[in-house]
Structures are given as structure tokens and as C-alpha cells.
Amino acid sequence: MREIAAGLAAAAVLLTGCGPPPSTTGATTPTATMPTSPSPTTSPPVSPQSLEAAYEKVIADVLPSIVQINTKVGLGSGIVLDRSGHIVTNAHVVGQATQMTVTIATGGAPRSARLVKSFAAGDLAVIKVDKADGLRPARFGDSSKVRVGQIVLAMGNPLGLSGSVTDGIVSALGRTVSEPQDPGSPGATIAGAIQTSAAINPGNSGGALVDLSGSVIGIPTLAATDPQLGGGAAPGIGFAIPSNTATDIARQIIKNGKVTNSHRAALGIRGSTVIGSDGQPAGVGVASVERGGGAEKAGIRPGDVITSINGKPTNTMAALAEIITTLRPGARAKVTLIRADGTDQTVTVTLGELQAD
Secondary structure: OOEEOOOOOOOEEEEOOOOOOOOOOOOOOOOOOOOOOOOOOOOOOOOHHHHHHHHHHHHHHHHHHEEEEEOOOOEEEEEEOOOOOEEEEOHHHHOOOOEEEEEEOOOOOOEEEEEEEEEHHHOEEEEEEOOOOOOOOOOEOOHHHOOOOOEEEEEEOHHHOOOEEEEEEEEEEEEEEEOOEEOOEEOOEEEEEEEEOOOOOOOOOOOEEEEOOOOEEEEEEEEEEEHHHOOEEEEEEEEEEEHHHHHHHHHHHHHHOOOOOOOOEEOOEEEEEEEOOOOOEEEEEEEEEOOOOHHHHOOOOOOOEEEEEOOEEOOOHHHHHHHHHOOOOOOEEEEEEEOOOOOEEEEEEEOEEOOOO
């Protein structure tokens, strides 16, 4: 597992895909409770027997749509999207691979598959199996209707344990989390992430976060760790890409062979974190500007150091990416920077649209 910045005050975050399976291990399941109200008009609480039956039905309905993806360097999970054999997963599960094998969580022989396209900026990818017979597409729900407190199940292949299921609730909505950029991670920044208490471990990435109607509402992607515990897992803090985002990007890839509309803003620079004289991150140094992009038009130049956007500090490249991800193409942003000659200046940038690779 790899530690990443998460935009959270007390927690770092780990990618949860492409981990080699250990010989023996297990994942514990947190207890989920139905939210109740003291109002006298509240419906009677759901009995343990009926809740258990609901779990069993959802698992039986959805698990045949979950697959394990194996590359030469690790494993992760995926969700069957259609009967043509398209599967949506995380870009970091696929990594640099263009060929992989896929096994249905409920069993069967491995099938060969190929990469259709990755969208690294959003940590999403589509692969396609060569033989699609018998694949069962999952039913995707409307993630805009997800509510905090909903019971959810995370389905995938944590630690290589095929077809594992954990439970929890939707803990929060609208989180923004960032990953590091390295050969095994695309360095994505995810806006609008669903936070869940369902246990998520390496190998869960690309799997399904499912509600009790059996609809996929998210793709588990990140899990938190507590730096105060030496980087150990922080129980009950995981993040999923909303299903509306995942299906939109996946369908663009299937139709066009690439992402044609990212719906995400772009500043139009390439840069890196600058370290100040005190040894701490002090801003984002501009290495280059995109020709014709918003930054160039606003007068931002290589050598400038961006220190804030709309009054929010951009001490690191991850912080800058998190701010930009929450804005929309065409929005106007006030960018404060330090020029190469040491002078401070604020310029207004009309944001462009993030282009896929």
C-alpha cells in the first residue's frame, strides 16, 4: 500500500488496489446500524432477520458482476458494465498494463482482457474481456441521491480474497482526496468522493460500493491510515468515486475511445511543490504554461510561484489540484503568485477544461 495526501487534517490515505495477495488473512466487518429518530411517528425498527435477508439478496444479486483483475504487478477489482464485456475499474488497478486476466468473483476460469483506455486524472479505466459470454452487468444507481447514513456494502477482492463483502454506512459526501503520482498511481484528485465506514483494503479498488437496493453507487478507491499509528489503517474511513462520475467517463471511453468531456476545470500549468527557506512547502512553482490556456492568457509565466487560489493556500501541488477540482470549466479564479523578481501579484484566470491524455 502507498501513503497519499488526502486533504484531511489527521489522516493520510492509501490506494486500495494492486496489492499482492497474502497466503492467509481476513477482513473484519464493521457493525452497521439503522438510523432512528425519537419521533413517535418513526416506523418500527428493521428486525435483524429482515436486514440479514436484505444483505443476502444484495450479495447474491451483485457479486456475480464483480471481477478480480490480475496484472503482472498486482491485483484489484472491477465491475461488469455491459454484456459486450466492458469492465470499469480504477486506473491505478490497471497501472501500466495493457493486457490482464479477469476472474468473476463467484468463480470460473480466468479470462484474458485488454485495456480500452485509462483516464488517469480521475483514476478510472475501462478494460474489455475477450470472451464476454455469461457476464452479468451490474445495475448502477444515481449517486446524486445518496444520503449520509445509508447502509452500504463494499464488494471486491481485498488482499486477493475473491468475492469478499464488508458493510458500513455512507459517512459523508462531497469529499476531495488526492493521490501521489508515481509509476503505480496516476496522481488523481477525486472531487465529490463518497466517504464510507465499510472496510476497504488493498484489492478492493475498482470494486463496488452498493446500497441495499442492489445498485452500485460508487467505486471504492482509497482507504485512510492514521499517521499517529505509524501509517496503520484507520478503521472506518474509505472513499469511493461516485457512480455517476464513473459511468459517465466509462461510457465516453466506450463510445469514443477516450474521454471527450472531463467536466473538470484546468488552470493550464505544469508545476511542482516549492520548498521554502524553512524547509516547508511554500507554493507551486510553474514549470510551463499551456499555450492558449487560462494561465497563459492571464499572464502567468514559468518561474512564478502560485501561493493561493481564491484566497485558499496552495502550499503544495496536491492542494492546488484539490482546489481546481472543486471548480468548473469557465469559472474565474483569483490566483495569487510570487513573480520571479520577488513581487506579489494577483491575476484572474478563466479556467479551461481538463483534457484527457
